[in-house]
Amino acid sequence: MSMKMSWLARVSVCVAVALSPVLASPALANGPAKAAHETKSKQTRVETQVSxxxxxxxxxxxxxxxxxxxxxxxxxxxxxxxxxxxxxxxxxxxxxxxxxxxxxxxxxxxxxxxxxxxxxxxxxxxxxxxxxxxxxxxxxxxxxxxxxxxxxxxxxxxxxxxxxxxxxxxxxxxxxx
CATH class of the missing domain: 1.10.10.2520 (Cell wall hydrolase SleB, domain 1)
Incomplete structure (x- = not known):
């Protein structure tokens, strides 16, 4: 494997590891619409935490x-x-x-x-x-x-x-x- 290919493979693994929690997130699992709903849901939860x-x-x-x-x-x-x-x-x-x-x-x-x-x-x-x-x-x-x-x-x-x-x-x- 060439030096360039080796470096590219290592970078790809690092990116995959770094993004794995984001990609595994339930908010992104069902696409952007689900992610937007999750974000709005989190905002609502913050508002309802008021005593x-x-x-x-x-x-x-x-x-x-x-x-x-x-x-x-x-x-x-x-x-x-x-x-x-x-x-x-x-x-x-x-x-x-x-x-x-x-x-x-x-x-x-x-x-x-x-x-x-x-x-x-x-x-x-x-x-x-x-x-x-x-x-x-x-x-x-x-x-x-x-x-x-x-x-x-x-x-x-x-x-x-x-x-x-x-x-x-x-x-x-x-x-x-």
């Missing part, structure tokens, strides 16, 4: 804290809650953040009366928990309505105002004189 309890907590918080806002304002409030989940000073779950004492003002036992509004915030909560980009609040971990001025608002960096809510980031404390 139903966290989804309910986030949807209720959005309903009671921001139901009068547009969808952008509701997404911004969802960002704050998820930013808190990721922050070391807050609980590590959505329900933990939402139920943290003294943080959210709504009555946790209140009834949801506007079913259409709840359906809308539920979709926003699902999208947020499924990994929607968090680009509205610039990392905010606090917010309040413009009708009040809590004492803590002077200590944190204001990031933006969306609708009737003002958002703050807590990782940069401001000097208070």
């Amino acid at each position: 139903q309890r966290d989804l309910q907590c986030l949807a209720e918080a959005l309903y009671f804290e921001a139901r009068g806002e547009g969808s952008q304002g509701q997404r911004a409030v969802a960002e704050v809650i998820l930013n808190r989940v990721d922050h070391p000073r807050f609980p590590k779950t959505v329900c933990g953040v939402v139920n943290q004492r003294g943080q959210f003002t709504y009555n946790k036992n209140a009834r949801i009366r506007e079913k259409g509004t709840y359906a809308r915030v539920h979709k926003i909560a699902q999208a947020a928990l499924s990994g929607a980009p968090r680009t509205l609040t610039n990392g905010a971990t606090y917010f309040h309505t413009g009708r009040v001025k809590p004492s803590w608002s002077r200590r944190f960096e204001r990031t933006t105002r969306i609708g009737s809510h003002i958002f703050y980031r807590s990782d940069r404390r401001l000097a208070v004189n």
Whole structure:
């Protein structure tokens, strides 16, 4: 066997070995249509891995804290809650953040009366928990309505105002004189 043929044979074996797990994949076994279905199925599985309890907590918080806002304002409030989940000073779950004492003002036992509004915030909560980009609040971990001025608002960096809510980031404390 010539040197070229020997090299080509070795490369072919290496390629075959490298591709064997891909070729043996059930997704490719039945052609591209099956592969596309498998990919879509995997995406759906990722979306359904969202904790139903966290989804309910986030949807209720959005309903009671921001139901009068547009969808952008509701997404911004969802960002704050998820930013808190990721922050070391807050609980590590959505329900933990939402139920943290003294943080959210709504009555946790209140009834949801506007079913259409709840359906809308539920979709926003699902999208947020499924990994929607968090680009509205610039990392905010606090917010309040413009009708009040809590004492803590002077200590944190204001990031933006969306609708009737003002958002703050807590990782940069401001000097208070």
